[in-house]
Amino acid sequence: MAYEAAIETYSGKVEEVTIGKGEDSLRVGGETTLPFHFFEGRLPNPPKLALEVSHQRQLDRSEEAFKAEIISLQLLGTDAEGKDIEEIAAMTAEIVRSVGVPVIVYGTGEPERDRELLPKVAEACAGEGLLLGPVKKENYREIAAACLKYDHRLIAQTPLDVNATKQLNIMLTKEGISTDRIVIDPLSSALGYGMEYSYSAMERIKLAALAHNDKMLQMPIIANIGGECWKVKEAKEDDAQGVLWEGITALCFILAGANILILRSPHTYKLIQQILSKHLKNYDNREGY
Amino acid sequence: MILIGENINIMVKVISKALEERNPEPIQKLAIAQTEAGVDFLDLNLGPARKDGEAQMEWLVRTVQEASTLPLSLDTTNPVAMEAGLAICRDKALINSASGKQESIEKMLPLAQKYSAGVIISVLNDEGIPSDAAGRAESIMETISTANELGISNEDIWVDPILLPVSVDQQQVVEYMEFVKMLADLAPGVKSTVGLSNLSNGTPGELRGILNRTYMIMIGRCGQYSAIVDAFDKELISINKGEMTGITELVHKVMDGEDIDTASLSSKERDYVKTAAVIMGKVLYSHSWLELD
Amino acid sequence: MAVKGTDIKDKLPGTNCKECGMPTCFGFAMKLASGKAEPDNCPYLDPQVREELEDLLAPPMKLVTIGSGAQAVSIGEEEVMFRHEKTFFHAPGFALLISDNETEEEIAGKIKRIRELQFDRVGINLKADLLALHFTSGEVARYVALVKKVATEASDIGVVLISEDTEALLKALDAYGAEKKPLLYPVTADNIVKITEYIKEKPTPVGVKAGSVEEVAALTAKLRAAGIEEIVLDPDSKNLAEAVRDQTLIRRAALKKGFRPLGFPSITFPCFMTEEKQEEVLLAAGLIAKYAGIVVLSNMESHSIFPLLVERLNIYTDPRRPMTVEEKVYEINEPDKNAPVIVTTNFALTYFAVSSEMEISKVPSYLCIQDTEGLCVLAAWSTGKFTADTISSYIKRSGIADKISHRNLIIPGYVAQIKGELEEELPDWQIIVGAREATGIPAMLKLGVKY
The missing domain is CATH 3.20.20.20 (Dihydropteroate synthase-like)
Known part of the structure; x- marks a missing residue:
């Protein structure tokens, strides 16, 4: 029996989503094959890395943070500082307009709160092409309407349930959001704290998108892992271990199909960047990346 | 397919209240309505029946037998209540249900032999629900041989392969069909049954019927002998009587992987085609499956 | 793909003689496919067929x-x-x-x-x-x-x-x-x-x-x-x-x-x-x-x-089975007889999330992990495995009462509705409804669920 490489090509293609505006914008997704599978399909955009900045931390305008290709603002905790919605929206807009890179805005995660907060943020940042979320089944209508009006992209979040993920995407498209304006957040858990569930959810979504050509799952995937990784005791007790904790979680999700990773540590950011640039170089058959 | 009406169930408020007050009227009304709808058995579901199970079952069986001549399927996990019911059943009754769990083998199976009742045996065992067709086969073969040793013949065994909701695990729904196909070869002579409505658990209420009906057609083709169903789903009863051959044939075509020109179909026919495609695992399930092209 | 019983059954004699211990040849084929029987268990196999079977049954990756x-x-x-x-x-x-x-x-x-x-x-x-x-x-x-x-x-x-x-x-x-x-x-x-x-x-x-x-x-x-x-x-x-x-x-x-x-x-x-x-x-x-x-x-x-x-x-965790931890009373941050007591399920992720937050709080405390067959709090509650009667019987057999001088039990916020029933089942105890998410535990413990 002669060897024949078992190449697989797929009928589906992941949507290419543009975030940010004008020259500073970035494209994510667009692949016709599984992560790193250059030998059998196209992966036009490498996974994109975002660095997380909380409102508190952005005040010191860390140099490192602003060299990231994407900034992710986490609004969680802004309520605790006693700020009202208008204030938060204005502050967000100020940062968005000053960083010169595309921005992801993650709300509080509380559906009721985000239903009010995120449309205000969308309005304050009109035209900036934010990636805004999390949009959940409880509050998708209001946030979708604001994103349509002010030209942003959405993060659709459903916890580790591929069927519910698909359902939310269907509901969003019914609201008039086109499929190239949605990014899927299947909820990402840290290494040792349920990572395998997120890993398999991402693999299933990516396979449904590519092999089954399921239009309602062909959106790029985002893995918001910085906060998840750095809250575990294994990261807190040892910085070097924390970087690897976050780095391994990130790489696993890249291999499972994540198109955007939100990281907290600049060290992890550099490490993953190094892996992506070094290990995809000199690869003879590749298209893209 | 032999149909077992599921509608007398303690989970329904009217029934639990009637049972508590020993008020026969609502129960007898349901029994009559199901009988008229055209099912072959009536399921009497008492649930765990921890308190007062014996007396409840006795009263329930008597009450229903006054109103309907159909044979009964007694549905409780309490073996004492089960026995109390079996002892007064007019016709050959069905025990719903036993399983491969040790406790069930010890307490439920002997009742089938003692009262010459039919017995539903599920593929559940002490390790849980097997995840694929082969696992189901392995589990049920063991329980069937135990049942045979107790003097229960294959003809009295109704295998329940356990159906999980399609919204939870599509693959399991496909594995179920694979298992039913092999059942006759595994244990010649055994019957099969299933809680059909389980398929659509978790699916929005107005969409449950079409899932259940489509799946009945599909498992019927795989050799399924009976199902526990909503007796008041008129379309389901009608399909089972062979009155909707067009729909049945369409579903068979999806199972065979034939290309179907959906443009020429009525919207109802299209719905059945889409539903069959979801059940076959060709399309990932979402609540809006009927709205997608 | 691993070989299936249906792929093998046609190679068997088809006489259903039961000498292999299975009721039918097909049953034997299933056993063969799952590796729980050997071709040798069938006394009527042609040597050539036997060889074919062994080849078929060899795992695709050694x-x-x-x-x-x-x-x-x-x-x-x-x-x-x-x-x-x-x-x-x-x-x-x-x-x-x-x-x-x-x-x-x-x-x-x-x-x-x-x-x-x-x-x-x-x-x-x-x-x-x-x-x-x-x-x-x-x-x-x-x-x-x-x-x-x-x-x-x-x-x-x-x-x-x-x-x-x-x-x-x-x-x-x-x-x-x-x-x-x-x-x-x-x-x-x-x-x-x-x-x-x-x-x-x-x-x-x-x-x-x-x-x-x-x-x-x-x-x-x-x-x-x-x-x-x-x-x-x-x-x-x-x-x-x-x-x-x-x-x-x-x-x-x-x-x-x-x-x-x-x-x-x-x-x-x-x-x-x-x-x-x-x-x-x-x-x-x-x-x-x-x-x-x-x-x-x-x-x-x-x-x-x-x-x-x-x-x-x-x-390499088997996704078909939830990961579980052992049912027992876990001691966190060296608790004494006054330490607070939290009860939850034995789904490994529940345990990790809760115990990690308890450690972070630095508050000495006890974590009572009840065997719910690996289900998380909500799933265990809805399937009857984490209800007033199962929790009370677990608390009684867990031995936690001997380790503490108070009788206060913190239950997960997700099962707040069972508080009353649980108080009936555990009359000596005061039942306290805790945080819904594990991340709320440090605040809860620090604010002092004091007795």
């Missing part, structure tokens, strides 16, 4: 064992490309590289480290598995001395012998002892004849190295023709992208095409792909996810090997 005794590492016999399709079965072995060029001290240090770097997680002992002994000094005697040292001082750990110099490799094998089943690496196009002859006499697993998957297959075909089946594969991938490609193509060929020459596990060398430590760890992480059988690392420190071991545990 199980290879390196080392001997309790510490042996078995890899291979995988059945799927993606873990959600079933599960990954045999976790890869981690090997620590030791060069014969290293000093006595360095070598002793590494042996000590691989022994000491052991971690407990959910009652599972996590540790690295193998030593990879690498000939780089150019002095055969020095290499043989290293091998002998490891054979005597670390006889409980399996080894990989690595030498481009075939003479040195075979001398090392003799010095170590083929009966202890070291992995001999590499077998290449240049030395395959010599090694084949040698290990026919002294069987031990071999690692085949060639420049591509196709060339690897050509070599394994030769080994199989010579009756050698204990093989691991190295397609010499230079970077992570190549490794993903090669490992994927090997596994597909084995599982989807039934291509026997590639039906073996693999060995991978992140240690040779980069000089940088953190990068090496990440490459290893990628290889664990993408099908490696053995992962050779140049170094192991607690902060690098521990996350890799946890990743391996995660990826």
Whole structure:
């Protein structure tokens, strides 16, 4: 029996989503094959890395943070500082307009709160092409309407349930959001704290998108892992271990199909960047990346 | 397919209240309505029946037998209540249900032999629900041989392969069909049954019927002998009587992987085609499956 | 794909004679397919059919064992490309590289480290598995001395012998002892004849190295023709992208095409792909996810090997069964008789999230973990496994009452509705509704659920 490489090509293609505006914008997704599978399909955009900045931390305008290709603002905790919605929206807009890179805005995660907060943020940042979320089944209508009006992209979040993920995407498209304006957040858990569930959810979504050509799952995937990784005791007790904790979680999700990773540590950011640039170089058959 | 009406169930408020007050009227009304709808058995579901199970079952069986001549399927996990019911059943009754769990083998199976009742045996065992067709086969073969040793013949065994909701695990729904196909070869002579409505658990209420009906057609083709169903789903009863051959044939075509020109179909026919495609695992399930092209 | 009962049944006599112990031939076929019966159990099989059956039943990827005794590492016999399709079965072995060029001290240090770097997680002992002994000094005697040292001082750990110099490799094998089943690496196009002859006499697993998957297959075909089946594969991938490609193509060929020459596990060398430590760890992480059988690392420190071991545990967790922890009372931050008591379910992730937050709070406390068959709080409640009656009977049998002087029990916020019932079942106790999410626990404990 002669060897024949078992190449697989797929009928589906992941949507290419543009975030940010004008020259500073970035494209994510667009692949016709599984992560790193250059030998059998196209992966036009490498996974994109975002660095997380909380409102508190952005005040010191860390140099490192602003060299990231994407900034992710986490609004969680802004309520605790006693700020009202208008204030938060204005502050967000100020940062968005000053960083010169595309921005992801993650709300509080509380559906009721985000239903009010995120449309205000969308309005304050009109035209900036934010990636805004999390949009959940409880509050998708209001946030979708604001994103349509002010030209942003959405993060659709459903916890580790591929069927519910698909359902939310269907509901969003019914609201008039086109499929190239949605990014899927299947909820990402840290290494040792349920990572395998997120890993398999991402693999299933990516396979449904590519092999089954399921239009309602062909959106790029985002893995918001910085906060998840750095809250575990294994990261807190040892910085070097924390970087690897976050780095391994990130790489696993890249291999499972994540198109955007939100990281907290600049060290992890550099490490993953190094892996992506070094290990995809000199690869003879590749298209893209 | 032999149909077992599921509608007398303690989970329904009217029934639990009637049972508590020993008020026969609502129960007898349901029994009559199901009988008229055209099912072959009536399921009497008492649930765990921890308190007062014996007396409840006795009263329930008597009450229903006054109103309907159909044979009964007694549905409780309490073996004492089960026995109390079996002892007064007019016709050959069905025990719903036993399983491969040790406790069930010890307490439920002997009742089938003692009262010459039919017995539903599920593929559940002490390790849980097997995840694929082969696992189901392995589990049920063991329980069937135990049942045979107790003097229960294959003809009295109704295998329940356990159906999980399609919204939870599509693959399991496909594995179920694979298992039913092999059942006759595994244990010649055994019957099969299933809680059909389980398929659509978790699916929005107005969409449950079409899932259940489509799946009945599909498992019927795989050799399924009976199902526990909503007796008041008129379309389901009608399909089972062979009155909707067009729909049945369409579903068979999806199972065979034939290309179907959906443009020429009525919207109802299209719905059945889409539903069959979801059940076959060709399309990932979402609540809006009927709205997608 | 693994063979199915339906693929086999037509090869059986079909007489349903029951002499195999199964009620029907089909039942026997199912048992054969799941590996729980042997063709020999059927007395009426034609010898030729028997041979066909054995070939059909051979797993598409062979199980290879390196080392001997309790510490042996078995890899291979995988059945799927993606873990959600079933599960990954045999976790890869981690090997620590030791060069014969290293000093006595360095070598002793590494042996000590691989022994000491052991971690407990959910009652599972996590540790690295193998030593990879690498000939780089150019002095055969020095290499043989290293091998002998490891054979005597670390006889409980399996080894990989690595030498481009075939003479040195075979001398090392003799010095170590083929009966202890070291992995001999590499077998290449240049030395395959010599090694084949040698290990026919002294069987031990071999690692085949060639420049591509196709060339690897050509070599394994030769080994199989010579009756050698204990093989691991190295397609010499230079970077992570190549490794993903090669490992994927090997596994597909084995599982989807039934291509026997590639039906073996693999060995991978992140240690040779980069000089940088953190990068090496990440490459290893990628290889664990993408099908490696053995992962050779140049170094192991607690902060690098521990996350890799946890990743391996995660990826190889069986998705068909929820991970559970043992039902018992866990003591956190050295609690005394006044410490607060939290009860929750034994789903491993629930336990991790809750215990981690309790540790972070620094408040001494007790965590009572109830066996709910691995279901999380809401699922366990809705299926009747975490309700007032099951919790009360668990609390009574748990022995927690003897450890504390108060009678206050914190239940998860998600089951607030059972407070009343639980108070009826546990009349001596005061039931306190705690946080819904684990992240709310430190605040709750610090604010003082005081008594």
